[in-house]
Amino acid sequence: MSSYIDQDKMIQSKSEFFKRFAIRYGFLIVMAMLFAFFSWWNPVFLRPVNLFSILLGATIYAILALGVTFPLVIDGLDLSIGSVAALSVMISAYVMVVLDASGVLAILVCLALGAGIGAINGFLIVRVKIPDLLATLGMMFLVQGVQLIPSGGRSIGRGAVLAGGVVAPGRFSDYFLFLGQGRIFGIVPTAVAIMIAVAIVVFVVLSLTRWGRVFYAIGSNAEAARLVGAKVDTYRVMAYVISGTVAALGGIVLAARVGRGDVSSGGTLLMDAIGSALIGFAVLGVRRPNPFGTIVGAIFISMLMNGLSMMNMPYYVQDFVKGSVLVAALAFTFGLSKGRT
């Protein structure tokens, strides 16, 4: 069957060429046009300070999106990443401010928690066989609740008053804050550097190593992957562990940026992260999760939000635009390249 569809594909007409061009570069062209439009509308948009703030705005959910790329690659999804990041914010504040412990310990505890939650997700999906969406949705609610428990539902900042009327003894350590607010060599914001580092690691793992190949194989045909000896269950659990750990890292950077443990942090992180990863499908028309596309997707969302703010669009319109763009991008890649499966 499919061989004929593909022979159809071989038709080398002009329209075919444009179609392929559109699938490959269409998204980047739209992005460039939007960039030009915003710059024309308000020259402030083009200032380096603003461009950096676009990049910075993207970092947190870009990091989360890079993590969730793994579940997406194995044809799953992790909805708990937003709440894992929020938990990370609260726990790092709790460890440093309330327990007066070191930033390193805070980081280790957060990463361990993220990995643990990912492992539980993986267990629920692989062993208990709960569909990935439901398992991670449940986990999302669970973690959202858990993050409020240590502080009794209060935000934790420097000198916060605790449940017993005691003033919290500790504070965020300087090097911890450096992760969110500092600049490497005074130029590159640390958060951006972390994002790039995560992107490089994800790219290397997914595109260049044996593991990455197996991850993609599992996503495309899990049974075939199993029958060549791949430990499919282990890989699937690992995908969620990675996603949870990276989400925790995103939370750490967020905590470092705001410098306090805010109960309401992480609100839109989930949707922005998953939106970035899904828009990443459209970038270069590869129709599969890929780290480069994810980063571009995250920057795109951040640029869009930044530009719309400059045009004084109210926040509720922004969400609407964001959603429309996501749907349009997906319709574009999947609709135009129907014949490829």
Added chain:
Amino acid sequence: MKDGNALFEVQNIGKSFGATRALDSVSVEFKAGELLAVVGANGAGKSTLIKIICGYHADYEGKILVEGKEVHFHTPKAAYENGIATVHQIINEGVVPSMTVFENLTLAKLLSPELPLFYDKDKLRDEARQIATTMGLEIDLEKTVSDLSQSERQMIAIARALANKPKLLILDEPTSSLSEREAGRLFAMLGRLKEMGVSILYVSHRLHEINQLADRVIVIRDGKMAKTLHRPFLVKDMVTAMVGEIPKHSALAERDRELKETNLQLELRELVVAEGIPPLNLKIRKGEILGLTGLIGAGKTELAQVLFGIKQPVSGEIRLSGKVVNPRTIYEAVRAGIFYVPEDRAENAVIPLFNIRQNMTLPFLGIFEKIGIVSTKAEKVKVKSMIKSMGIKCEGTESEISSLSGGNQQKVVVARWLLEKYNLVIFDEPFQGVDIRSRHDIGEYVRENIGDKAAIIIATDIDELIEIADRIVVMNKGVIVGEQEYEKINRDELLHLVAQETNENTYKESIK
């Protein structure tokens, strides 16, 4: 109806895909009550012809005539309404597995907008019963299709295609997943249809069947009509017209047998595959290609799964070159050099997202690794050489796997297991939808490279095994009931062993 006049006719049909000429000036008449077989190698243009007739390709050259009048089908639906029904190769596209037989048989009615919201279920049931009776279906109508065997599903798919009383029925590889006995039931049904005046277009790689069934055979080669054959046919003529001469394989006997006689590569000792099944004993010599046949459910695949670590045996030993291995996981089996090419490549072997290179190197990425990074360059070199030695027809290592014909896809998933040295390689139904030329290519490659290792080829179709095996072992209800060496193969005797109702452990006793 049975007057021999052309019901349908296609004249000078042609079709190009880009620079590829898929079909060139093919003219065929379809007569009422006639079974016309179309044969050809993979990619010869059979499927293109079918797809034009059944309205899938609206863009073609030439004419289609229905009872003398020219028509042009733009959609499969238009062809269907003009009395052309098609049953495609993949059975499960022709039935809805989650529905009952009755619902499947009346699906067209159930989905029609004219059906009232609260419809008369009993009336529909009667209709389904009627269809079943005409077709000679002996299946419980209330059963869910997913509980049925492949052949029963195939029958239902055909029955569904016949609901509209078509004048031309197109069957694409209808027996590719049926056993000999199941196919027999299908053939009986086709006989009844012919008597009813239905014209049948039959596509198959199984030339024996065609020899038995067809009234006329058209051979297509490289998109052109190569030959029309009338009864009585010779299978040899068909093959020659399809692909040219194919040499017989050199059986183990003609190779160096002495050395291999004494040395065993694989030995199964009292291996109990599942509870309640008598233990199996089997010996395979070094350098031997063993054919394993039997009906669906005879226990062939179960045995392969035990050898490959997918399932655990109840008891017994698997010995490779004298050493007990008993793999507990697939991973362990692969480590022990036991490789398995599963049946149903689309479901179990092909990674649709991957190109040819990625599909081929998947099991042994380790050999292409340098400091943890997979070297695409090294992969390409290896894959290129495999493409060449196995005769895979493709544009290059980076082509999409879906751009290949079925036979060539099969070569890719076979090749993936020949990248590393094996101790035992098992092919489970490797020739489904694979033409004789590709079968020969795969067979020759395995034969040339087997060295002192061993191979097991599992196939329900005995003829496929005769083409390649040194020895054929027959399983029946989980028990090995007989075997024949290549030089002494007696097709009828094998068929008898395959089909007989087993009650005999006599054979087992006799080899002890």
